[in-house]
Amino acid sequence: MTARPFFDGVNWIGVSTLYRREVQRFLAVAAQTVGGPVVSTLLFLAVFGVALGRHTPAPGGVPYLVFIVPGLVMMAILQNAFANTSSSLLVAKVQGNIVDLLLAPLGPGEFLAGLALGGVTRGLIVGALTALAASLFVPLPLVNPALCLFYAVGGALMFALLGVVGGLWAQKMDHQAAVTNFVIAPLTLLSGTFYAVSTLAEPFRSIAYIDPVFYIVDGFRHGVTGVSEAPPLTGVLFVLVANALLGVLCHRLLASGWRLRQ
Template identity: 55%
Template sequence: MSDRPFASNTNANTIPIPTVRRVGMVNWIGVWTLYEKEVRRFLKVITQTVFAPVVTSLLFLAIFTLALQRSIELGGGISYAEFLAPGLVVMAMMQNAFANTSSSIMISKVQGNIVDVLMPPLGPGELLAAFALGGVTRGMIVGVSTVVTMSLAVGFHAAHWPVAIFFAVSASLAMALIGIAAGMWAEKFDHLSSVTNFVIQPLAFLSGTFYSIDRLPGIWNQLAHLNPFFYMIDGVRYGLIGWSDSDPLIGAAVLIVMNAILMALCYMLLKRGYKIRS
């Protein structure tokens, strides 16, 4: 009997020969996998990522309504609570869309597993799409949850739902893209906190969330119109209750141009591997 009874061509015939999978122009499986990973990441801590922003928005609504409702007259049959609610919805959406992309990239850099994203056959456009859609998904989930919850206390007229959806998606996309750029630029979480505290929050609070910018005098009113966050909030407010401080078409144009610029910037950063490739 031979000492090598299995030395035959059997294994060669039974072991499948590895083949190269054709990816095509777009790696759809890769994009979907990364997107799914981004969504599952924030859904695992849904209490922190979805429920907490809804509760915070409700607290803002209750406090500001109780404190200011009697002193602010808006006219047109719109109560202060109805005026305030859409702004709080957009603020929650913006903050969470930004947090999703920025924290995902930052955590991967700090933990050293950013290589798991860079090694697969995903181009900069595919990485951009997956990260941005993950941020938009979180922003929209938070927004819808906040609208549904606030509708129990505030009556949304649902004047122009398609307009509200357009501005909500555009706002979430813009903040998700800003989050990608911030996450790539930041080297530690303090850097992300500085972007949130010194850029995003001031622009959000000065964008007409708590007041109509028509009440601002002279140059302050003009400066408010230069704030892109104003158009995000004003557009959603127009869609939900029919109130607008500016032409929604101008706001739509501003957001389209803004998102196009941010997409180009993020694509360039991802293509260069800015601060994510050694």
């Protein structure tokens, strides 16, 4: 990674070029990277809505389908933001073209910004299309658009940064699949997306409150429906602190060149 002192300024052209590369990379196969996740999420909505819609209580008197749509949208945002950055780094390492990025006049912060913004963009595109498609079947009130935007962008950034860590750590496709299947998927699926955490019996309720994704999903749901199971401020503070810590971690890992070469 090219060393660039902070006071030298930011290579905006390099950051924007890397960002466009990341966006073009997933848009080139949009049917797989965008269309597939949207369809999969809508299938979750159909299956769980039909199977549990009449039997599962939701807090605040919110209809069950209205309750689960924000969680499904956020799940799509988080998973795709993670997938974009982790796959970008891993594929570059496996194919050997990571050298092209390492030789570019980009500092670790600039490299991180281009990668993370690409992941955020993919997550938000998939989330927006999912929300738009779901709204054709389930009317969404959208009580606090600003809060929704905060959690959508903050959550996407958090998982894009996690994707950077995962992509740096992984040395082959099996490693990335293991992180996705055993870490990311459980965190998102067991975060209260399909059920109210407050209805769980102990110790499962306490375990659910430990899941950090719960606070992102719950905060985003509060922005849509006005109903939440945890104080919205808790989620806001968590997103801000987590992104700050992950940003510092990713910057240091990139600056050190940790596992950037096979």
